[in-house]
Amino acid sequence: MSTPELQPQTSAMSMYRAIVGIGAMCALVIVVVFQSTAARIRDNQERFLAAAISDVLPVTEETIAVGIGENGQLQKTTASLPLPVFLAYGSNGDLVGAVLTAEGMGYQDNIRVLYAYSFEKRAIVGFKILDSKETPGLGDRVEIEPHFIANFEALDARLNTSGDALNNAIVTVKQGEKTDPWQIDGITGATITSEALGNMLNDSANGWLPILERDAISIDREATP
């Protein structure tokens, strides 16, 4: 009876050498590519954000980034915030609105959105998804479905009489059941995504709009932060 031919065993040292060596080479390649593309990616992100701001609030001529200072007041900032907020000024230098970033969990992954708030209309008047990995053909319909996009032509976001929260919570309702201007008409087949967007807008607006309504007008856009 013949015995199967045994292949010589590779020593553990050779395997460690190969795995560690290749791992180190791969790390070097990634670092080199990251370093050489970082500046260009940052430029692209800034350009993309500027274009998105123009999309959600077309009257914008100039924006300034704002944040909340240690005293809880709104102030101009140069810091790169994870969810940046901008005050938008029109061609004659008037404050025309605010553009805010919000983030929340969708069906598959985090969704990041940009929305515009009009101080004049007391409403959300523009909306754009910046980053989403929702299911193609289902969840991603929130970006293209005309009736869903129409929700953000004037989504009521007025504050209560004390000015510390929204008068009516922004909620997503089932498709075709919208009755009030602060409701978002959802999408059948993209229920979780449309509800997630409603929740993240409500949370973000509840947190930011009272501060913006209180302080935005007093911000000096020429001042050095």
Added chain:
Amino acid sequence: MASKEVTSTDEFVKGLWRDNPVFVQVLGMCPALAVSNTAMNALAMGLATTFVLLMSGLSVSLLRGFIPREARIVCYICIIATFVTSVDYLIMALSLELHRALGAFIALIVVNCLILGRAEAFASKNKPGRALLDGLGMGVGFTVALLFIGVVREILGSGSIFGFAVFPDSFQTWTVMVLPSGGFFAMALWLLIVNRIKKKEAETEKAEATA
């Protein structure tokens, strides 16, 4: 009898037609069906995959004497993941819109069986020059196949090619073609055509051999 010598041209051409990764080997179906909803997305995914195929094939071939047999899969995956990460950064540097359109599928190139398959079956057994030609042939074959699927889906699903309208506004687009199911329809159509041509070729060759 001396076996027919495989030329460099054969290494390149086999990926385009005889062993086309999508229409013949039916490999890499996930991106082929998911990201081919427009011609531009198909082209971008094809080029990204070609870049990873080329670079990983070259690296695996150069390191084939250094990688032990028992640790080869982990080493190949590490190499492939490195070039996928690189291509991810490069696409972000090129266009964020394109990066958004390709979504999660760029990262998923790592698990495209076509790339690991070529590393294991070809690059690890051949010299760098041949591995490059094989990678280029397979990559171009993959890109062309995705483009074929993407063009059909975009024409019918959006009434355009590369974003340029080809039908009047009155054209009623077939929305199903841009949805995932449209990928299966377009794929089936091309498989039907390719298999028919291949069957005819085989019949002609058989007839010539008999004669």
